[in-house]
Amino acid sequence: MGVVRPKLSFSALLPLALDLLLVLLAWWAAFWLRFNLDIPDEYLRVALHGAVLALPAHAAALWGLGVYRQVWRHTGLPELRRLVGAVLLGAVLTAALIFMARVADFPRSVLLLHPLLALLLLGAARVGQRLYFERHEGAARTGRPLLVVGTLNEAAAALRALKGSSQWRVVGIVSPLAAEQGRSLQNLPVLGDLSALPQACRAMGVRTALVASLPGSAARRDALLQSVEGGLTLLTLPQPDDWLSAGTEGPRKVQLEDLLGRAPVQLDVRGLSELFAGQTVLVTGAGGSIGAELCRQIARFGVARLVCVDMSEIAIYQLEQELRATHPQMQGLYYTANVREYERLRAIAAQHRPAVVFHAAAYKHVPLMEDGNEVEALRTNVLGTLHAARVAGEVGAARFVLVSTDKAVNPTSVMGASKRLAERVLQGVAAQWPGTQCVAVRFGNVLGSSGSVVPLFAAQIARGGPVTVTHPEMVRYFMTIPEAAQLVLQAGLMGRSGQIYVLDMGEPVKIVELARMMIRLSGQTEDAVPIAFTGLRPGEKLYEELLADDETTEPTPHPKLRVAKLGADGGLAAQVVEQWLQQAGPAPDAAALRAWLQTLVPEYRPR
Numbered sequence: 001m002g003v004v005r006p007k008l009s010f011s012a013l014l015p016l017a018l019d020l021l022l023v024l025l026a027w028w029a030a031f032w033l034r035f036n037l038d039i040p041d042e043y044l045r046v047a048l049h050g051a052v053l054a055l056p057a058h059a060a061a062l063w064g065l066g067v068y069r070q071v072w073r074h075t076g077l078p079e080l081r082r083l084v085g086a087v088l089l090g091a092v093l094t095a096a097l098i099f100m101a102r103v104a105d106f107p108r109s110v111l112l113l114h115p116l117l118a119l120l121l122l123g124a125a126r127v128g129q130r131l132y133f134e135r136h137e138g139a140a141r142t143g144r145p146l147l148v149v150g151t152l153n154e155a156a157a158a159l160r161a162l163k164g165s166s167q168w169r170v171v172g173i174v175s176p177l178a179a180e181q182g183r184s185l186q187n188l189p190v191l192g193d194l195s196a197l198p199q200a201c202r203a204m205g206v207r208t209a210l211v212a213s214l215p216g217s218a219a220r221r222d223a224l225l226q227s228v229e230g231g232l233t234l235l236t237l238p239q240p241d242d243w244l245s246a247g248t249e250g251p252r253k254v255q256l257e258d259l260l261g262r263a264p265v266q267l268d269v270r271g272l273s274e275l276f277a278g279q280t281v282l283v284t285g286a287g288g289s290i291g292a293e294l295c296r297q298i299a300r301f302g303v304a305r306l307v308c309v310d311m312s313e314i315a316i317y318q319l320e321q322e323l324r325a326t327h328p329q330m331q332g333l334y335y336t337a338n339v340r341e342y343e344r345l346r347a348i349a350a351q352h353r354p355a356v357v358f359h360a361a362a363y364k365h366v367p368l369m370e371d372g373n374e375v376e377a378l379r380t381n382v383l384g385t386l387h388a389a390r391v392a393g394e395v396g397a398a399r400f401v402l403v404s405t406d407k408a409v410n411p412t413s414v415m416g417a418s419k420r421l422a423e424r425v426l427q428g429v430a431a432q433w434p435g436t437q438c439v440a441v442r443f444g445n446v447l448g449s450s451g452s453v454v455p456l457f458a459a460q461i462a463r464g465g466p467v468t469v470t471h472p473e474m475v476r477y478f479m480t481i482p483e484a485a486q487l488v489l490q491a492g493l494m495g496r497s498g499q500i501y502v503l504d505m506g507e508p509v510k511i512v513e514l515a516r517m518m519i520r521l522s523g524q525t526e527d528a529v530p531i532a533f534t535g536l537r538p539g540e541k542l543y544e545e546l547l548a549d550d551e552t553t554e555p556t557p558h559p560k561l562r563v564a565k566l567g568a569d570g571g572l573a574a575q576v577v578e579q580w581l582q583q584a585g586p587a588p589d590a591a592a593l594r595a596w597l598q599t600l601v602p603e604y605r606p607r
Contacts, residue, residue, distance in 0.1 A: 016059060019067075019122055023058045023090070026117035027051050030110045033117075046106055053097040054114070058090035065089065083122055091115035143169040145205060146235075149197065149223045150212030151177055152185050158212035159186060161237050168251070171204050176219040194222045201232055210235045210251055221517070233523075268558075271493050275356065275399075276301040282354035282397075283308055284339050284388055285361030287315025290403055293485035294358050295319060299327040306330060307352050309345070310361070311338045339384035342391075349391045356492065357392040359385060360403040362419070369415040370538040374593050375584065381418035383581060386425045386574050393433025401492040402426050402440040404500070406477060409442070410603050413538070417597050417604040421577065423500055424600070428574045430498040439495030441488050442564070443503040444477030453511065457518045465529035467515045470536050475508040491561055500564040501556075538607065576600060 031039050031047045039047065065086040067079075095111050146168045148155045155173045162168055172191045175181065183190050191200040197209065209232050213219035223234060235251035281303050285291040287310035295308055306323070310316045313336050320334045333352065337344050339361045349357075362381050363369055369377040385402055392400040404423055407416035423440045430438035445453070453476075460467045484503070491501040512531060519529045536542070554563045580596060598604050 016063060018125070019062055020055055020059055022121040022125060023118050024051060024055060026121050027054055027110075027114055029117050030113035031107075033113055034107050034109050043105070043107070046103060049101075049103050050094070050098055050106060050110070053101060053103075054090070054094040057093035057097055058087070058118070061086045061090035061093060079126070080123060083126070084119060087115050087119045087122065090118070143167050144208060145169055145171045147172050147174055147191070147197070147201060147204065147206050147209040148188075148212050149174045149176075149194070149209050150219065151175055152180055152183065152190070154212040154214070155185055155188075158210055158237060159188075162210075162251075168208075168210075170210075171206060172200060174200055174209070174223075176213070176222070194219065197223065197232070206232075208233045208235060210237070212237065268490060268493060272489055273301050275493055276303045278302065278304045279355040280305040280307065280352050281356045281358070282349060282352065282392075283358045283360060284310070284345075284384075285359070285403075286310045286334075287312045287319050288360060289481055290484060290488070291358070291360035292319050292322075293481045294360060294488060295323060296326075297482070297485050297489055298358075299323060299330055303330060305333065305352060307333045307335070307348065307354060309335045309337050309339070309348065311336065339388050340379050342387040345387050346391045346394065349395045349397075353395050354392070354397050356399045356401070357388060357397050358401045358403070358488065358492065359388040361388070362403070364405065364415060366407065366413045366415045367537045369418070370413055372590075374414045374590055375581075375586070375588055377414050377418040378421075378577070378593070378597075379581060381415070382421045382425060382577050385422040386429065386577065389426055389429040389436075389438055390433075392438075393429060393436045397436050399492055399495075400426075400429075400436050400438045401488060401495070402438075403488060404440045404442045406442055406444045410605070411601065412605055412607040414594065414597065414606075417601045420601050420604070421597070425574045425577060427498045434497065437495060437497045439491060439497065440500045441491045441503065442500065443479060443484050443487070445479075453514070454518070457515055461519055461522050461524065461529050466532035467519065467529060468532050468534050469512050469515055470534055471542060472510075472512050472533055474511045474536075474542050476511060476514075477508050478514075479503070487561065490558055494556060494558065494561065502562045502564050536607075 027050070028047065031043065035043065065082060067083055067086050091111065091114065094114070098106055098111070144167065146162075148158050148170055150158065150173070152173070152175060155175070159170060162170060170188055173185060173188055174192060174194060174197050175190050176194050178193065180190050181192060191204070201207065201209065209223065211219070211223050211234055213223070237251055276298055281298050283291050283294050283298070283306070286295050286308035291308075291310065292315075295306060298306060308316060308319055308323075310319075316334045316336055320332065323330065323332050335348055337348060339345055339359070361384055363373070363377050389400050389402070402422065405416070405419050407413065408420035408423060409416075411417040411420055426438050426440055430436070457467050487503050491503075495501060515531050516526065519526060519531075522529070552564065556563060577600075584593070594606050598606075
């Protein structure tokens with residue numbers, strides 16, 4: 001497909017004519033400079049002869065390189081680079097024509113001076129027009145005043161994104177860097193640091209601030225604290241993936257993920273494409289928060305067939321509706337099945353022969369599994385993992401990935417111990433099926449996932465409080481749902497059989513600070529929505545451990561993934577689990593269950 005060039009019309013030829021006038025002016029200026037502003041009479045003929053050759057050469061270069069496909073009023077570096085190329089090409093063509101025409105006594109220094117002068121004039125004309133339109137549009141703009149929060153580099157990116165917006169009018173910048181105080185960017189002053197945000201907004205008559213700082217940065221959190229004092233609304237720009245979403249335009253309100261999220265995960269896109277493209281992938285727990293996001297991410301890599309399994313009818317229905325709309329070309333199969341039913345799971349897998357299996361089905365609510373549901377945690381988390389891993393091995397899947405948790409480290413709850421036992425079971429299956437790479441991935445709390453603290457806090461804030469926090473010193477690791485799913489995919493690609501991967505969860509967050517951030521994001525204060533401390537619940541720990549230090553983990557090629565140094569299981573755990581659960585019946589004694597669990601997970605310490 002060839003380059004589309006402007007049609008020959010008056011509106012297209014007029015800019016060319018104006019440019020050629022500037023080229024001609026530069027031509028005479030080059031001669032004047034060559035002869036100290038006094039061209040001898042004998043060189044006037046040479047200049048005229050050369051101009052006749054230079055004008056068509058530059059016209060051909062400017063038109064041929066598509067300079068007039070660009071809009072002058074929006075001239076930027078890409079347009080100026082194209083202009084430089086056209087002027088240099090015109091200079092080369094001019095020199096070639098002059099040498100071919102054998103113009104006598106032609107001063108060669110003019111051939112060097114002319115393109116410099118022509119570029120100066122043509123560039124100045126474009127920059128001048130852009131400045132004129134920007135000043136004109138700035139004077140006429142009636143959008144709402146807006147402050148930008150971020151460094152000058154971050155503010156520059158935000159200004160580019162807001163360019164042409166009729167809704168917003170940026171009036172100043174607040175920078176977290178002391179060295180940038182008092183400076184300006186595009187005639188916008190840096191009004192102070194983050195502590196000055198409320199005062200700057202009052203002085204400028206602003207009620208809204210756009211946070212351009214990186215997701216998860218301290219500047220974002222500090223801006224939130226200051227916004228409450230000043231009664232401001234905080235906005236942020238969507239991430240690149242959000243721009244592609246339907247209905248996502250321009251700035252949006254700051255969300256919790258923007259405050260606790262981090263820089264995007266760097267994925268091995270080529271490796272994942274090779275793993276998934278044209279393949280069949282099976283996901284258990286596909287209707288849950290992590291399972292559904294895994295399905296979304298896998299679909300992006302061109303999987304041929306995605307087999308989604310979940311025991312919840314409504315969850316699998318909602319996932320089906322979403323994936324049919326977003327990936328109509330993909331063959332999706334949706335089953336309401338339970339991983340505890342081995343024969344049913346094997347029948348589904350045998351029918352579709354998945355190349356990769358992701359096992360996200362689990363019970364994960366600690367207090368609920370701690371009181372009256374202990375055996376359910378074992379049957380789903382341990383026996384379900386054993387079934388899914390065995391099925392993956394039997395159908396010849398190349399990879400099996402277990403989604404585990406930080407609560408499996410030195411567990412104090414039945415849920416945590418069940419996930420640690422599931423890891424041991426997985427290692428045993430890995431030894432039995434060497435053709436299937438079986439790996440586990442541990443991570444902490446996921447923002448907004450079902451059963452997490454975030455939806456609970458949101459509901460409590462909506463009711464006017466109080467927001468219930470178990471302990472003022474309780475801390476947890478957090479990551480966003482997309483980040484967690486992407487790292488699970490990456491670990492599945494990299495992992496060797498029997499390995500347990502630990503995700504870099506960043507810095508831990510105090511739950512009480514999380515509650516305060518959510519209260520402030522809702523536009524409330526702690527006076528209006530109080531925080532109440534209720535005490536630790538059964539099975540809960542103040543601190544979750546990830547085993548992510550150098551003594552207990554080993555690095556991998558990916559900066560956010562490490563491998564836990566844990567011994568492999570020879571398969572004994574799987575046999576013991578099956579036998580004990582068959583004998584335990586529907587309602588085993590809770591104390592006996594915990595005692596038995598300690599024999600298989602020695603680090604388990606019931607609280």
